[in-house]
Amino acid sequence: MNIGEAAKATGIPAKMIRYYESIGLLPPPNRTGSGYRSYDGEALHRLRFVRRARDFGFSMKQIKALLRLWSDRKRPSREVKAIALGHVAELNMKIEQLTQLRDVLADLARRCSGDHRPHCPILRDLERDAHSPLA
Amino acid sequence: MNIGEAAKATGIPAKMIRYYESIGLLPPPNRTGSGYRSYDGEALHRLRFVRRARDFGFSMKQIKALLRLWSDRKRPSREVKAIALGHVAELNMKIEQLTQLRDVLADLARRCSGDHRPHCPILRDLERDAHSPLA
DNA sequence: CTACACCTTCCCATCGTTGGAAGGTCAAGA
DNA sequence: TCTTGACCTTCCAACGATGGGAAGGTGTAG
Numbered sequence: 001m002n003i004g005e006a007a008k009a010t011g012i013p014a015k016m017i018r019y020y021e022s023i024g025l026l027p028p029p030n031r032t033g034s035g036y037r038s039y040d041g042e043a044l045h046r047l048r049f050v051r052r053a054r055d056f057g058f059s060m061k062q063i064k065a066l067l068r069l070w071s072d073r074k075r076p077s078r079e080v081k082a083i084a085l086g087h088v089a090e091l092n093m094k095i096e097q098l099t100q101l102r103d104v105l106a107d108l109a110r111r112c113s114g115d116h117r118p119h120c121p122i123l124r125d126l127e128r129d130a131h132s133p134l135a
Numbered sequence: 136m137n138i139g140e141a142a143k144a145t146g147i148p149a150k151m152i153r154y155y156e157s158i159g160l161l162p163p164p165n166r167t168g169s170g171y172r173s174y175d176g177e178a179l180h181r182l183r184f185v186r187r188a189r190d191f192g193f194s195m196k197q198i199k200a201l202l203r204l205w206s207d208r209k210r211p212s213r214e215v216k217a218i219a220l221g222h223v224a225e226l227n228m229k230i231e232q233l234t235q236l237r238d239v240l241a242d243l244a245r246r247c248s249g250d251h252r253p254h255c256p257i258l259r260d261l262e263r264d265a266h267s268p269l270a
Numbered sequence: 271c272t273a274c275a276c277c278t279t280c281c282c283a284t285c286g287t288t289g290g291a292a293g294g295t296c297a298a299g300a
Numbered sequence: 301t302c303t304t305g306a307c308c309t310t311c312c313a314a315c316g317a318t319g320g321g322a323a324g325g326t327g328t329a330g
Binding site: 045048049052053056057066070074075076077078080082084085087088092094095098099101102104105106108109112113114115118119120123125126127128129 | 188192207209212216220230234243262263
């Protein structure tokens, strides 16, 4: 199975598969006589694991750690849970920040007439001298 | 007022001020005889506008458009509102995605014992073959 | 005069991803 | 067999926004 087929099978672009290999996320695959990368079932399994972890928004560093734990049959689930909860905490922070931004911005937009007139609370607000954001 | 003072006054690092200038977000400032950039009140005002727009998470492209509208006294508020609402929509999408990720991940973590035992629903889930994320 | 803080331009790194160029390989059809 | 087209290979570069740092000039205070 060459890289194009593996890409189709896993949903990871061939470019990305090579990149993951280059940063040590994936082991170098076998090569055919002419140098083509060749992927077997286990490699595909690993690729799908990476794919799903990316979907979850894990960083490369986190995925590296998860892969290590994944292939360690004696890993304590504590370590995996810690990584997951760390990511959940990151997500919560991000969500909160974005929600706050959205609320302020939506409110400004609500108060903007949105017609031909130049007056606009949005620009008015952007003019504000606010060193601490969104106060 | 040189770039360092402008940076302190606006909260934008000097590096970023130069970068914004290089991409055409800011007009080239006056220079002293020895080549130092010199910022006046209007330039500071513009910088603060950019700072606040960044705080809101607007992209450089959006900020460019907002700056253009800002300096156009006859702009229709409609255009500003459209940019703001577009950004609100982007934020909503992102918030929804992240929330969904967080919920799934938090649930997996909740079901993970998190002790010395190797069994772990998180890794179990990451193994799944899921082409469409989070189904 | 010297020290130090600042300024200038330049290049490089990040992170994850995408694009392209230049060249080799494979499989199908004429 | 030759050609065509789709694939593969490696390498280089860009994105957006930011940070670090080198090498060299400038400003100011002691």
